[in-house]
Amino acid sequence: MSTANMTRAEKRQARRFRRFDNPWINPKLVWGIGLLLGILALGVIGRIGWDLDLVFTGSSPLRLPPVGFENLRGQAGIGSHPIGTDGGGRDMLAMIIVGAPNTLFVGLLASVIGMSIGIFLGFSAGFIGGRADDVIRVSADVMITIPPLLILVVFQSAFGDVSLTMMALLIAGFVWQSPTRLIRAQVLSMKQSGYVQMAQLSGASTGHIMFREMMPNLVPYLFGSFIASVTTAIVTAVGLEVLGLGPQRIPTLGRTIYEAINAGALIQNLWWWWGIPTLLLAVIFIGLLLINLGLDEVSNPRLRKLS
Amino acid sequence: MGRIPRSYLINRLMTLILTILIAATIIWIIPRLSPVDPAEIALGRMASGAGSVANSEEILAQLRANMGIDQPFLLQYFKYITGALVFDFGLSTAAFPTPVSTLILNALPWTMGLMILSLLITFFIGNLLGALMVWDRSPKLVKVAIPAAMVFTSIPPILSGLLLMWVFSAKLQWFPLTGAYSIFVEPGWTWAFTQSVLHHGFLPALSIVVVTFGFWALGMRGLMIGVQGEDYVKLAEAKGLRPRYILYRYMIRNAILPQITAFALKIGLLIAGQVLVERIFAYNGMGKLLYDAILNQDFPVIQGVSYVIILITAISVFLVDLLYPFIDPRIRHSEA
Secondary structure, eight states: OOGGGOOHHHHHHHHHHHHTTSTTOOHHHHHHHHHHHHHHHHHHHHHHHSOGGGGSTTSSOTTOOOTTOBOTTOOBOOTTSTTOBOTTSOBHHHHHHHHHHHHHHHHHHHHHHHHHHHHHHHHHHHHHOHHHHHHHHHHHHHHHTSOHHHHHHHHHHHHOOOOHHHHHHHHHTTSSHHHHHHHHHHHHHHHTSHHHHHHHHTTOOHHHIIIIIIHHHHHHHHHHHHHHHHHHHHHHHHHHHHTTOSOSSSOOHHHHHHHHHHTTTTTTTOHHHHHHHHHHHHHHHHHHHHHHHHHHHHHOGGGGGGO | OOOOOHHHHHHHHHHHHHHHHHHHHHHHHHHHHSSOOHHHHHHHHHHHHHSOOSSHHHHHHHHHHHHTTTSOHHHHHHHHHHHHHTTOOOBOSTTTTSBHHHHHHHHHHHHHHHHHHHHHHHHHHHHHHHHHHHOTTSOHHHHHHHHHHHGGGGSOHHHHHHHHIIIIIIISOOSOSSOSSOTTSOOSSOHHHHHHHHHHHHHHHHHHHHHHHHHHHHHHHHHHHHHHTOHHHHHHHHTTOOHHHIIIIIIIHHHTHHHHHHHHHHHHHHHHHHHHHHHHHTOTTHHHHHHHHHHHTOHHHHHHHHHHHHHHHHHHHHHHHHHHHHHOTTOOOOOO
8 A cells, every 4th residue: 555545544553563663762851852952952052153242240231121021121132142041140041051061061971970880780680689688778778768858958058169070079969879779670670581591591791791681681770770870969959959959159040040039020020030941941951851761662662562 | 566675775776876966966066167156147137227336345255155055065965955855955156036946846747747747648549550551451651651750750849849830830820930828828727718728738748759769669669579579478369359359459569568677767858858858849848947947046945946856757757667577577676
């Protein structure tokens, strides 16, 4: 049958069949990754095409609205500051070009470290068992109930200004628990499975069993867990920044919101000041959610029927 | 009914105590690693109030003695831990000489009220919608509208709070911008006060609800898919039971169980998120207390608030774990 004389429903059906040839190419995953790449592109292209000196206080007029809008003083937006300026005379476009990739950076760095710890501890606990397992399991159980935000609030109010990397490292200390638990549980159940026992009987080394037999089966879980920890890390980082505790000298989306709230931007109708960072954060979180949903479809084929 | 074996109870209790102890210790150690001297902050506050301070060395020594930071670390730690057991965190340095426990006690009911209310609403709405998404008899609108709305539920409540605040408080002026009750009514068990509290609490609660129900709905959707094909559901259908009855008593009743465990794990994040919502709404709860303490570098209060919130989280997780076999009789705690 040629595509020309198929009805729309049939076409959709055909597309669906093709789509599920490869579960990794599903619309949710593609859209999610696309949104995050968009944020990244904003940072990369912006650095080339926009004057980044405009992030400094007083480099632009105060509280200009985006192009096409008017602020309460009757000033119209001008082309040299297309999405407005904040109360400190900083260009919003320059702020988000610098700030948005920072947010992703903190999330990614914290979860790469957290995941590495999680993979290491999870495999150790599952494989070695005994005393090592007890220690790892209990510490993961203990740490998982402690909300990272509060410990970090204590830390950062004691130490004052922190760098972005330092904040990511601190957050990493709180995102290893879930991957550890997940991987430990999976390793324990896989140890009982036929193919791993087969490998063991045929004299495969521990390294071979871990990386060649078990790891490929863990991949969808690992990705899912990774995205979940990126989300947690970013939520925590933004939380700290909104409390005014993040890095003080580098523009971040959370800190921009903090400054906007403190300056009463809500009452003064300076919506672009807090609204644009909020929107970008929303895009980041939606992107992460879509990726997570897409990965769920990869690892759990039962979900595919419904979408 | 599930009976809780003693070894399991002891095990969980040990984890609970360990959690609280470790959290309390971390909170205690961190400020002591910092180069900032709380006595100097207090002196600075005095100086900024009085213009200048004479005999600053003696005052510093006296302040250190008052705060107990001139004693050996081990003794300080011991005092702190024994104090934390009875919620004694010393005196606030910013609102001197109010005890930290009094400040927390004033703020706690607001936070707990807001939290319990919004948690119950989200848990109920989220699970119901998640179930309806899978149920084959639910209206078409549900299956189209909810997944679309779900996208927004990945956003932390602070962002939705800002948005709702702008639309409903700043623009439409339907709700007040900040505070937990109007300054024009006297606090007490009066109708006017209750009304004011509800009026002020609506937006903070709503900003939590709109972004958290999706978490439950998503989880429930996955669980319902699993339950859908079970034999007991087919049998119930074959018996000719009303579909609605099957949905509530057979499908949701079985699918909701893992959600309750998820509830326990999520509590920590939810409280942390709520602290931020309280901060932007200037709601008189723990979040505002924490934020003011951060601004004033009021360490006893920061420690106290963090400790109490971690305590609430740990105890909720502990209780959910213990109550689980009563909710799901199929689960038996093994003696191991």
